[in-house]
Amino acid sequence: MTGFSTTELDAFLDESLPADRMAAVEQAARDDAGLRDRLSVLVGQRDAGMHSLGAVWRRRRLTCPTREQLGSFLMGVLPAEAEDYTRFHLEVIGCRPCCANLADLQSLVSQSDTQQAEPRRRRYFQSSVGGLRAEDG
Numbered sequence: 001m002t003g004f005s006t007t008e009l010d011a012f013l014d015e016s017l018p019a020d021r022m023a024a025v026e027q028a029a030r031d032d033a034g035l036r037d038r039l040s041v042l043v044g045q046r047d048a049g050m051h052s053l054g055a056v057w058r059r060r061r062l063t064c065p066t067r068e069q070l071g072s073f074l075m076g077v078l079p080a081e082a083e084d085y086t087r088f089h090l091e092v093i094g095c096r097p098c099c100a101n102l103a104d105l106q107s108l109v110s111q112s113d114t115q116q117a118e119p120r121r122r123r124y125f126q127s128s129v130g131g132l133r134a135e136d137g
Contacts, residue, residue: 004028004035009042010055018094064095070102074109 004012004025011017012025029035046055057063065073065086072078073086089095090102 004038006038006042007054009039011058013039013042013046014058016058016096018096061095061097063089064098065089067101067105070098071105074102074105 008017008021009025012022015022017025025035029039065082069078069082069086073083076083078086090099
C-alpha cells in the first residue's frame with residue numbers, strides 16, 4: 001500500500017498537486033498495481049457522479065483567491081489577513097492554478113511597464129536633441 005491519501009489522489013486527478021508531488025504519484029503508479037487500482041476506482045466514482053463535498057470544494061476552487069484579489073496581492077493593497085491567506089495559499093498550499101494566474105498577472109504588469117517606458121524614453125530623447133549639436137570646427 002502506498003502512502004498517498006484519497007485526498008491526494010483526488011488532487012492528482014484534478015492536476016492540482018504541487019509538481020513534485022504529482023511526479024511522486026506518477027512514479028509510484030508505474031510501480032504499484034494497488035495504486036493504479038485505487039486511481040481507477042476514483043475515476044470510476046467520478047464518472048458515476050459520486051462526488052464528496054471535499055471533491056466539489058476542490059474542483060470549484062472555493063478557497064482560491066479571485067484574479068482581482070491576486071492582482072491586489074501583487075500590488076500590495078490587500079488587507080493584512082487577506083494578504084497572509086493569499087501568501088499561504090500560493091507558497092504553502094502551492095495552488096497551481098493560482099500560481100499560474102499570479103505569474104500571468106506579473107507578466108502583464110512587466111509588459112505594461114515596458115510599453116509605458118518606450119514613449120517616455122522617446123520624449124526624453126526628443127527633448128534633449130537640441131543640446132546635442134556637433135561642434136563647428
